[in-house]
Amino acid sequence: MRWIDVITYAKYSNPEPPRSVDKKEEEWQLLLTPAQYLVTRLKATEPPYRNAYCRFYGPGTYTCVCCGSILFNATAKYHAISGWPSFMQPAHKNALKYLFDDSHNMNRVEVRCNVCDSHLGHVFNDGPAPFGLRYCINSVSMDLSKPDEV
Numbered sequence: 301m302r303w304i305d306v307i308t309y310a311k312y313s314n315p316e317p318p319r320s321v322d323k324k325e326e327e328w329q330l331l332l333t334p335a336q337y338l339v340t341r342l343k344a345t346e347p348p349y350r351n352a353y354c355r356f357y358g359p360g361t362y363t364c365v366c367c368g369s370i371l372f373n374a375t376a377k378y379h380a381i382s383g384w385p386s387f388m389q390p391a392h393k394n395a396l397k398y399l400f401d402d403s404h405n406m407n408r409v410e411v412r413c414n415v416c417d418s419h420l421g422h423v424f425n426d427g428p429a430p431f432g433l434r435y436c437i438n439s440v441s442m443d444l445s446k447p448d449e450v
Contacts, residue, residue: 301389303425303432306398310409315394321367321416328366336365339438340418343403343410348383351439360446361391362437367416371395371442372435380427380434385442387435388427396435398423411435 309315323331328341338344348354353362357379362372372387372395380386390396394414401410401422408422420441427434 301393301431301433306409306423306433310398310400314397315414317397317414318369318394319415323416332366333440335440339440340366340420343419345421346384346438346440351384353385353439353442353444354383356385356444358446360444362387362442362444364413364416364418364420365441365443366418367413368443369395369413369415371413371420372437374444378428380436382434382436384421384436385439386427387437388431388433390435396420411437
């Protein structure tokens with residue numbers, strides 16, 4: 301996906317989700333830790349550099365902490381020095397939902413899980429080639445599934 305595709309999705313449409321998970325806020329509060337709830341349901345941001353996956357570059361698959369949907373593969377992760385895990389692209393085209401975010405006097409594109417609508421972070425157009433995208437994602441919004449050791 302390119303930056304122009306992200307903007308188009310955010311403005312006009314988003315990819316069709318593979319499934320949908322809907323829960324009441326009370327259910328999310330019972331299922332999630334306070335930090336997970338703040339980020340995924342209330343759009344908070346975890347502190348930079350002091351999060352689980354900022355400095356982790358091992359193999360695995362990153363899934364949504366709320367619904368278990370696959371979001372990113374570790375092969376798309378790179379060192380962006382942003383303070384949060386950064387990825388070049390999602391695991392598949394319909395993994396994420398894109399929304400314009402003009403909070404905090406900024407114009408950004410918010411990234412959410414396309415299955416359960418959880419806030420994950422933002423995408424920026426300052427990433428490496430070939431896509432030029434940097435998905436800046438809160439660690440607390442994801443779980444890491446490591447491949448089985450052989």
